[in-house]
Amino acid sequence: MNASSAGAATVPALELRSLTQRFGLFTALNDVDFRVWPQEIVALVGQNGSGKSTLVKVLAGVNVPEDGSRLLVNGREVALPLAGGQFRQLGLSFVHQDLGLVRTLSVTENFLIGDARITASHRPIHWRAEDRRIRDLLASYDVDLDPGALVRDLAPLQQALVAIARAAEDLRSYRESNSAEGSVLFLDEPTVFLPEDEVEFLFGLVRKVVAGGASCVFISHDLSAVERLCERVVVLRDGEIVGDQPMAGVDSERLVELIVGTAQDGTDRTGGGGRTSTSVAGTPARCAVQGLAGGQLRGVDITLQGGETVGLAGLLGSGAEEVPYLLFGSRRADHGTMRLDDATFQIGETEPPSAVARGIGLVPADRRRDGMVPTLTVSENSVILVADKFATFGRLRLSALRELVHGILDRFGVRPRDPGALMGKLSGGNAQKVVIAKWLEIGPRLLLLHEPTQGVDVGARAAIYELLQQASKTGMSTLWVSSDFEELANVCDRVLVLVDGRVTSELSGERLTKDNLNTAVFTSPGATLGTPA
Ligand SMILES: Nc1ncnc2c1ncn2[C@@H]1O[C@H](COP(=O)(O)OP(=O)(O)OP(=O)(O)O)[C@@H](O)[C@H]1O
Known part of the structure; x- marks a missing residue:
């Protein structure tokens, strides 16, 4: 079902109206209207820092939006802000890049820990019966897996399938117990580690989930995946919706223009x-x-x-x-x-x-854990490796340091352009720009890169390639490890x-x-x- 055909006949499964989210003086989402139609797969795309995760966090009950922001689920008004966990009663489910599975538990255990009927019951769990139930359930999505296997022993594709099937199952039981239509699955970059043929298999599962009654919001920087999976695309730029079109009518170049804001x-x-x-x-x-x-x-x-x-x-x-x-x-x-x-x-x-x-630098794949200090500012993170070079007679030359940081923010297009912002508050892609910039500042002889553009938007990717290429021209050798x-x-x-x-x-x-x-x-x-x- 697509937006235009659905729009005439039905109410949206989910609707945000005039959604505004501010963090201090900064407006992350400005008057956003976003609809998801029943049994639709819609893409939500935008540059790093455009506000995608902020929107999701409003629905997850993490962010408190401004007064006047409205949420309707199946046409019914729901008061904002949502409480933590309330999304379950509204038929919403989220699968993020980290998949949210407990790696040391089995597939069945991972299904059961989120199941309120089981965790609230005092009756003993019949593990054999539960394993059978989960095996059948996975089979109903064409996923053939040993339910007793530990998640950490599964291949990445299998882990992603488990996470999506578990979320789909939450939505199915929500629809069943509430005799409700609708329910929405949010997929936030769940495919980044998967090769292309495996991504297709995962998309097969998503299509099945949607055929079963749910809608899906697919958030990704991988525009080819977006084009293959989604029926409609909504583009956020600087916290505002700048495009909302059926996928069939959008060509790739136009989509990039919409995302970036200028012709590329x-x-x-x-x-x-x-x-x-x-x-x-x-x-x-x-x-x-x-x-x-x-x-x-x-x-x-x-x-x-x-x-x-x-x-x-x-x-x-x-x-x-x-x-x-x-x-x-x-x-x-x-x-x-x-x-x-x-x-x-x-x-x-x-x-x-x-x-x-x-003179060896490392840009790790897990940038939040290994690549930065989230509690320090952008400025401190950018110059952490070179600050001592700015000391003369024991005194830091602050104006020179400031100039250096502003140069980094401009060259890499880091948003917000605020040296004092806490690194942990930056969106994923903007944080990555700062991590790469930090290493380029030392002028490394050998730079080791692991998935350096994962979660980085098209515009910023081009900037990162360009800056790395310039560094190569000065003699830097680069070892680049990527699943892309x-x-x-x-x-x-x-x-x-x-x-x-x-x-x-x-x-x-x-x-x-x-x-x-x-x-x-x-x-x-x-x-x-x-x-x-
Ligand atoms: N808790 C917060 N406090 C302050 N600023 C925040 C907070 N959360 C998000 N922001 C800012 O809001 C803007 C939007 O961030 P958001 O994480 O929604 O971007 P995104 O579109 O998901 O980006 P990415 O593709 O890089 O994940 C960014 O500038 C970010 O720094």
């Missing part, structure tokens, strides 16, 4: 900045890693020229995602040496401070493919394409492997 000259959908090659063939490698072992890795060699961007691709569990942390010393390597310019050292003896001292193979194909000079802890192929030149990478990560060691083009 030649910016493709990944924001691809093109290859960054500035390395000089034939010169000795700036960095040579030999025999790296630890975690899943079983002896990996990597060389990087000055100015070169080398990608690492692999499925989860291939070991690719461990390399940046082992090289930076935040996880201990069992074996391996690294030569960086003239110095050679044991990687297992590296600690993060010694890595920084050698289109991105790797766009930004890297070469990509090494890891399977089962070993490098099994290397792609470059014409052969470096998303499709070839997708094939290579499934090619087992010993099969015919690619050679440099």
Whole structure:
């Protein structure tokens, strides 16, 4: 069902009217009208900091919106603000990027902990019967899983399926016990770690949930996923709705324009900045890693020229995602040496401070946990690694520091442009810009990137690619680990493919394409492997 056909015949499953949310003097949402029609899949998109999560948090009962903001569920007025947990009684359910599962519990236990009928009952739980029930329930969504398996042992796709099926089940029992129509599933970037074919499987589940009676709001920066899944797209910019259109009538370029606010000259959908090659063939490698072992890795060699961007691709569990942390010393390597310019050292003896001292930087995937200090300001986070260079005779040259911070905020387009804002209050993508900026300020010799543009909007992606490319031109070598193979194909000079802890192929030149990478990560060691083009 789409907006226009539904609009004439029915009331929306959910409607926000004149929603305004302020944080102090800052207006995060301004007079927003947002409708979700019955059994519709609608995309909510917008740049980092445009207000998507703020809107969701109003419905989750976390944010208190301004007076005059209104919420209607199935046409019935519901008073705002909502209390924490009230969303369940309204038939709303949320699946965020972290999926909200308890990894040390089984699939069945994860279903039961959220089930009020079970947690409120004093009767003993018949685990066998519950396992059977959950197995059948998952099967009804075409998900074939052992309900006794621990969540941490499941593949990422299976974990996402469990989280979505659990949310769908909450909505189904809400509809059943209230004889209600409607109910809305909010999916906030649940696909970021999944390769494309697995994303399609997940979309199949979402379509089934919608066919069963729910609506879905899909929040994502992945516009190709948005185009494939959604029937309508609503665009937020700077806290205001600037577009609301059936997906069929929107072309990709127009969508990017709506999101960013200006025409994007030649910016493709990944924001691809093109290859960054500035390395000089034939010169000795700036960095040579030999025999790296630890975690899943079983002896990996990597060389990087000055100015070169080398990608690492692999499925989860291939070991690719461990390399940046082992090289930076935040996880201990069992074996391996690294030569960086003239110095050679044991990687297992590296600690993060010694890595920084050698000119190695790390932009981790979990930026909130590992990449920043949420309780410090944007300004403090941006200059944390270089502040001592601004001291003369024991005194900080504050005006120079201030100038540096303003320069960072402008170059990266960080919003809000407020050096005093707490880092923990920044939206995900804006926080990532500051984390990358912080490392570029030290002028690293080797920058290790893990999923650097995850959760970053199209416009900011292009800015990040551009700034990293400029840094490459000054000789910085970059090791780029990502599950986004289109991105790797766009930004890297070469990509090494890891399977089962070993490098099994290397792609470059014409052969470096998303499709070839997708094939290579499934090619087992010993099969015919690619050679440099
Ligand atoms: N509790 C808060 N206090 C102060 N400012 C906040 C708070 N929560 C959000 N903001 C600000 O509101 C704006 C909107 O943030 P929000 O998290 O909704 O963006 P978003 O569209 O979800 O971005 P992203 O795509 O990066 O996740 C941002 O500028 C953010 O810094």
